[in-house]
Structures are given as structure tokens and as C-alpha cells.
Amino acid sequence: MDSKEVFEKVKSLIAEKLEIDDAKITMEASFRKDLGADSLDTYELVYAIEEELGISIPDEKANEFETVKDAVDFLATQL
16 A cells, blocks of 8 residues: 555545545644644544554554654555
8 A cells, every 4th residue: 555545544534533624634734733633533543543454553653643644654654
């Protein structure tokens, strides 16, 4: 799975979990500043990504995700 495919899956999950228009979700978007996610939102999002992609994301790594690109880059290396 390449970065573009990972981004599309993650974008879909973000839109669903945060209940926002997927047009607002870009690689550069900040989870907190641009997408309005709080810590509970990000926890639920990480869990949903793990379930969808069948991988495990260590908590310390998940805490480093500031932007969508951060998450996609990490996920692309794990798949």
C-alpha cells in the first residue's frame, strides 16, 4: 500500500470520526489546529486506524502525530 492509498483510508476515517468534510483534510492539516481534534478524538482515531489497517501503533508514536502527513508517513512504513 503506497502513501496515497494510506492517505485515502486515513482521510476517510478522520472524516467519519471527527464528523468533518473530507475536503478539509489535507496532508498538511494539523489534527488539533485545523481539524479540531482533542485528545479523546485522536485516541479514537488511532484505534480506528489500527482496526482498519490491522496494525498496532505504539502510544508514544501516536503522540508524535501532529499532522495527517505524520500519521500517513508512519503508517506507510508499517504496511
